[in-house]
Amino acid sequence: MSMYMEGILTQMGVNILMAYSAYIILATGQLSLGNAGFMAIGAFCSGYFTVRLGMPLPIALIIAAFTSSAVGIALGIPVLRLHGFFLVLGTLGFGETVRAFFINFEPTGGAYGMRGLFGTTFEMVLITVFVVTVGLWGIEKSRIGRAFDAIASDEYAAQGIGINIRAIKVMAFGIGAFIAGLAGGLSAHHLLYIEPGNFSFLVSAMAVLFVILGGMQTFWGAMLGAIIFSLLPEMLRFMDEWRLSVYGAALIILMILRPNGLLSRIFLRGLVVRLKR
Numbered sequence: 001m002s003m004y005m006e007g008i009l010t011q012m013g014v015n016i017l018m019a020y021s022a023y024i025i026l027a028t029g030q031l032s033l034g035n036a037g038f039m040a041i042g043a044f045c046s047g048y049f050t051v052r053l054g055m056p057l058p059i060a061l062i063i064a065a066f067t068s069s070a071v072g073i074a075l076g077i078p079v080l081r082l083h084g085f086f087l088v089l090g091t092l093g094f095g096e097t098v099r100a101f102f103i104n105f106e107p108t109g110g111a112y113g114m115r116g117l118f119g120t121t122f123e124m125v126l127i128t129v130f131v132v133t134v135g136l137w138g139i140e141k142s143r144i145g146r147a148f149d150a151i152a153s154d155e156y157a158a159q160g161i162g163i164n165i166r167a168i169k170v171m172a173f174g175i176g177a178f179i180a181g182l183a184g185g186l187s188a189h190h191l192l193y194i195e196p197g198n199f200s201f202l203v204s205a206m207a208v209l210f211v212i213l214g215g216m217q218t219f220w221g222a223m224l225g226a227i228i229f230s231l232l233p234e235m236l237r238f239m240d241e242w243r244l245s246v247y248g249a250a251l252i253i254l255m256i257l258r259p260n261g262l263l264s265r266i267f268l269r270g271l272v273v274r275l276k277r
Helices: 003-026 035-052 057-079 085-103 122-141 143-153 155-160 165-191 201-214 219-235 237-257 265-276
Strands: none
Touching: 003 035, 003 122, 003 165, 003 201, 003 219, 035 057, 035 085, 035 165, 035 201, 057 085, 057 122, 057 165, 085 201, 122 143, 122 165, 122 219, 143 155, 143 165, 155 165, 201 219, 201 237, 219 237
């Protein structure tokens, strides 16, 4: 495999993880535009552990992901008192606050960022995506997954049958932050250099876009959306300056033709039935 193709596939794996991090929060009916902040925490923490402390990358990634998760839980407790537009603004403000923090945090390089990161391989990203995918599959099939569905459908009905809504929502934020932290650490060590500007709210918005276009009803939709819209810009590279215009037009057309995304649970069940025949 060429270095060019390996780089594309590695970035695609990172995008899948980011889509997963947005999906798990959207699965409870909440929209977060702060996942880039969790990604930044994972990136700079893992970078500090490996570059400054000489820690092996796998261990640094796990610690950084748990750090992001702890911040996600701490954020979820107060922020999830908000709803709708105010929740979106709250999470957006968190992401920008994290970015501003690392701009002024000298141990991780401040505004100049960090250099000297290394260690990410395509195989490591592939293994991480596989493990997270299996974990999300298990959650979707469990009582927690059914609780997510109930809350997303009707919070009052879910509360009426005994579901602890706040605890489930905070759990979703913690899981989403953990996955985003993994994505940030892997991305940082793949790019070899990171700066706070790499983690603007547009990164969070793209992750949400992957989920919406791929399908919000299942994590397979998040994966499909991330794969398609990671590869599409490269497939359109022959169009030079027109490729981003075509990319944008493709997004608009898809939203018109498939407002619920490419994949839904009904579609997947029908596909399974047809394959069994």
